Amino acid sequence: MMTNHEQERLENINNLMISEFSKTLEMFALNKTEAQLFVTLFLNDEPMTLDDMKEVLGKSKTAMSTSIRTLLDYNLVEKVFIKGARKDLYQAKKDLYEKFMKTYVNRWLEALDRQVHSLESIEKELKKLDTNGENISHKIHEAIKFHQSLEEVFQQISKYDQ
Amino acid sequence: MMTNHEQERLENINNLMISEFSKTLEMFALNKTEAQLFVTLFLNDEPMTLDDMKEVLGKSKTAMSTSIRTLLDYNLVEKVFIKGARKDLYQAKKDLYEKFMKTYVNRWLEALDRQVHSLESIEKELKKLDTNGENISHKIHEAIKFHQSLEEVFQQISKYDQ
DNA sequence: TAGTCTGTACAGTTTAAACTTTACAAACTT
């Protein structure tokens, strides 16, 4: 059995973990609550309900609901089905690192792809002008090359990673 | 000579570039103004003063001043010295891609390093408790491993990149 | 030395993001 004191210190460590680990996740385009929520689920062995989470983080149920859906969307968290359970249950996906990198890299690659298309259509727009747009044209090219280099690195990561 | 109409369309393209390209830079922990400012300098062949930038972006001089200092800090922009010039002049650094990656990767690596230290000190704290903290200890280990894997990938990038 | 100009510190304001409360639809229970 644990003393109250020990219990308290253990809870304290848990909170420390949440605040520290979530800092890293925030660097990956997760917002504060999403990051904290993910760490909470990561630290908890049992799947948790929205009310459990709300309890741990001291925020509203709605906040839990919207954040958990983002995490589901990113494929970092999964819904667990347990027969007879009224409330929805969630847990962090296993293979923390792989899941995380995949999510992150994919989001990047998608975004970069969109941006290259935008830049190319700006380039096209520019060519319609008979004005001598040499200079800006060259800049657009450089920007496109920049994006393509980034895409390469991220593709490299996703290769290296599996 | 350019007609007013052409002039206008060219300016329009410039603005499009600023808003599109800056979206990418915002994904790298630059905020909106910093990103727009960098693109503005990137598109401009001549070095620019704070007043020039203020003109292009339609924001206050103070906003320009603080953002440019962040960009200097990140080593994405440099001050240009021209004899006799009263106002400070800035331009985007060349080698867009290299400079950018270096800045970004370094910031990541530093942050990750800090985080690993934090986690290790949490681990130490936990060991002081004679409570059976097996479970949480295992989680902390996993989190540290996660961070180390991230560090590896980023080190990989910085190798691949030069 | 008095006057002008430039960059930035600081206080105050605006804008956007995050969060909460209330309300309700859908699913379930009795």
Add this chain to the structure above:
DNA sequence: AAGTTTGTAAAGTTTAAACTGTACAGACTA
């Protein structure tokens, strides 16, 4: 069918970030 319970939508509030205007120190000018 009436009554609960759960998750989420929507409106309204709070909090934090971004921005502006004012003021001023330091550098330059005449």
